[in-house]
Amino acid sequence: xxxxxxxxxxxxxxxxxxxxxxxxxxxxxxxxxxxxxxxxxxxxxxxxxxxxxxxxxxxxxxxxxxxxxxxxxxxxxxxxxxxxxxxxxxxxxxxxxxxxxxxxxxxxxxxxxxxxxxxx
Amino acid sequence: xxxxxxxxxxxxxxxxxxxxxxxxxxxxxxxxxxxxxxxxxxxxxxxxxxxxxxxxxxxxxxxxxxxxxxxxxxxxxxxxxxxxxxxxxxxxxxxxxxxxxxxxxxxxxxxxxxxxxxxxxxxxxxxxxxxxxxxxxxxxxxxxxxxxxxxxxxxxxxxxxxxxxxxxxxxxxxxxxxxxxxxxxxxxxxxxxxxxxxxxxxxxxxxxxxxxxxxxxxxxxxxxxxxxxxxxxxxxxxxxxxxxxxxxxxxxxxxxxxxxxxxxxxxxxxxxxxxxxxxxxxxxxxxxxxxxxxxxxxxxxxxxxxxxxxxxxxxxxxxxxxxxxxxxxxxxxxxxxxxxxxxxxxxxxxxxxxxxxxxxxxxxxxxxxxx
Numbered sequence: 001x002x003x004x005x006x007x008x009x010x011x012x013x014x015x016x017x018x019x020x021x022x023x024x025x026x027x028x029x030x031x032x033x034x035x036x037x038x039x040x041x042x043x044x045x046x047x048x049x050x051x052x053x054x055x056x057x058x059x060x061x062x063x064x065x066x067x068x069x070x071x072x073x074x075x076x077x078x079x080x081x082x083x084x085x086x087x088x089x090x091x092x093x094x095x096x097x098x099x100x101x102x103x104x105x106x107x108x109x110x111x112x113x114x115x116x117x118x119x120x
Numbered sequence: 121x122x123x124x125x126x127x128x129x130x131x132x133x134x135x136x137x138x139x140x141x142x143x144x145x146x147x148x149x150x151x152x153x154x155x156x157x158x159x160x161x162x163x164x165x166x167x168x169x170x171x172x173x174x175x176x177x178x179x180x181x182x183x184x185x186x187x188x189x190x191x192x193x194x195x196x197x198x199x200x201x202x203x204x205x206x207x208x209x210x211x212x213x214x215x216x217x218x219x220x221x222x223x224x225x226x227x228x229x230x231x232x233x234x235x236x237x238x239x240x241x242x243x244x245x246x247x248x249x250x251x252x253x254x255x256x257x258x259x260x261x262x263x264x265x266x267x268x269x270x271x272x273x274x275x276x277x278x279x280x281x282x283x284x285x286x287x288x289x290x291x292x293x294x295x296x297x298x299x300x301x302x303x304x305x306x307x308x309x310x311x312x313x314x315x316x317x318x319x320x321x322x323x324x325x326x327x328x329x330x331x332x333x334x335x336x337x338x339x340x341x342x343x344x345x346x347x348x349x350x351x352x353x354x355x356x357x358x359x360x361x362x363x364x365x366x367x368x369x370x371x372x373x374x375x376x377x378x379x380x381x382x383x384x385x386x387x388x389x390x391x392x393x394x395x396x397x398x399x400x401x402x403x404x405x406x407x408x409x410x411x412x413x414x415x416x417x418x419x420x421x422x423x424x425x426x427x428x429x430x431x432x433x434x435x436x437x438x439x440x441x442x443x444x445x446x447x448x449x450x451x452x453x454x455x456x457x458x459x460x461x462x463x464x465x466x467x468x469x470x471x472x473x474x475x476x477x478x479x480x481x482x483x484x485x486x487x488x489x490x491x
Binding site for chain 2: 031042043046049050051053054055056057059060062066080081082083084085086087088098
């Protein structure tokens with residue numbers, strides 16, 4: 001009887017371990033959990049900071065070409081896939097302004113650090 | 121468009137963070153500002169669109185792999201839609217699609233046999249590939265067979281290396297000469313040979329010429345494998361050592377566009393060696409041994425302990441390695457580090473998975489040396 005209990009316990013334990021490893025790690029937003037609130041706040045701030053630094057995005061000459069092809073409705077062959085051009089068209093008003101910032105702000109500084117490749 | 125890109129990036133980080141408890145979650149906030157990932161997140165180019173779409177799908181698949189739950193219908197639909205966009209936006213993505221297709225097939229039912237997963241994966245791959253071919257045929261009825269640029273570039277490189285003229289007559293323009301080829305040949309990109317108005321090389325105009333060009337290329341590669349591999353190695357090496365951050369001292373043109381204080385700060389950063397450090401950590405070549413190591417660790421951890429983190433680690437690093445292999449054969453330029461943005465993202469986001477695999481191996485006593 002005793003040995004049976006031990007074997008059952010041996011069988012159940014790894015299963016429980018597996019379950020705890022696999023199913024309890026999902027994180028849902030819980031306002032009562034301070035750690036969750038802090039994580040979400042930082043995550044949202046990180047998103048806003050990233051958006052602020054790069055807004056409205058940096059277009060490369062390749063993308064400009066794709067956009068103009070899509071605007072004219074004439075894709076010149078299969079050198080560039082056409083879908084990017086189609087996706088860019090609704091944003092064309094915003095994208096025409098897309099270039100690195102020329103001011104002295106910290107945002108411009110960070111952009112300059114990482115965008116030297118695209119600027120020169 | 122930037123919002124879409126950042127939405128995909130942050131959603132990917134969110135789904136990956138859901139696979140961890142404690143410190144693991146915080147990693148995925150910090151890593152988004154790590155230079156190799158941060159440096160391209162503001163670009164609106166097809167390479168970034170492709171990378172972030174794939175990253176989103178990878179993160180969802182990772183989440184379901186770790187949870188050991190079958191994919192829900194809503195997750196499956198979103199993966200298909202985003203994967204379609206990500207693959208259609210860049211031609212080379214089609215070579216990464218099989219890996220993701222098999223992973224999707226696994227996640228649809230993790231308890232399936234290998235054969236069922238293989239068949240399902242092939243089905244998913246065929247379905248997505250077919251859909252992309254149909255879309256491209258609808259959007260661009262007239263093809264210009266851009267693949268010929270790669271073959272012409274290879275032929276030009278082999279010709280220069282061996283001194284043998286391998287370029288077919290119909291691909292030589294009026295401006296072509298051996299001297300002009302030597303002067304205009306750029307070891308890092310094809311552009312100077314085929315894109316200017318007075319280009320030296322032109323593509324085949326009909327099916328017969330295109331077929332002949334392909335056979336000429338194939339025969340030349342077989343005849344001169346050393347010259348071909350040397351050219352391809354040089355191209356890949358350049359791509360791997362590139363960094364998006366360039367030295368400000370070395371750039372001569374357009375410096376007046378940068379305002380005074382910013383220019384001063386950039387020079388200061390260079391003098392302090394910070395830019396050099398950033399260049400080093402944003403070049404992918406230093407991570408290549410780690411990619412192999414992570415793949416091995418993931419595979420070993422899964423085989424020994426059946427940890428789902430092993431599958432994710434192995435798949436993420438396979439997806440990091442795959443573009444390098446694809447570009448080794450198919451690239452016609454290696455002048456932009458964004459071509460390997462997906463490799464950088466997959467590798468750097470897989471660090472916590474490596475730790476989990478290591479932990480599970482230690483827990484199972486696999487790493488303990490028996491005396």
